[in-house]
Amino acid sequence: MTDPVLDALILDLLAWLAIRDRNYDEVMDAWRTSCPKLPVWEEADDRGLIERVEASGRSIVRISSSGRALLRRRRSSQSDRPGATARSI
Numbered sequence: 001m002t003d004p005v006l007d008a009l010i011l012d013l014l015a016w017l018a019i020r021d022r023n024y025d026e027v028m029d030a031w032r033t034s035c036p037k038l039p040v041w042e043e044a045d046d047r048g049l050i051e052r053v054e055a056s057g058r059s060i061v062r063i064s065s066s067g068r069a070l071l072r073r074r075r076s077s078q079s080d081r082p083g084a085t086a087r088s089i
Contacts, residue, residue: 009040014049014071017063024052024059 013031016022031041044050049067053060063071 006038006040006043009038010044010047010049011071011074013040013044014063014067017050017061018068018071021060021062024061027061 016030017027027041033040041050044067045052047066049064049070050061051064053062
């Protein structure tokens with residue numbers, strides 16, 4: 001069973017990362033949470049939707065190809081349904 005709130009937040013994280021790669025500290029400042037019911041970063045990572053790579057001595061976080069495909073599918077399905085607001089992964 002999926003949590004629609006968590007799924008929506010994961011899609012928001014993916015959209016944010018799709019704009020550009022981010023350094024790890026920036027992602028943690030924006031997306032880390034101490035709430036065990038909303039593990040956005042952890043869940044996106046566990047699902048393989050984001051990836052962390054080392055570049056020039058820095059840890060970079062970016063959307064994975066799976067995350068990009070999911071984001072594209074969800075955007076497409078939303079545009080196919082006028083007035084639809086539910087987002088589920």
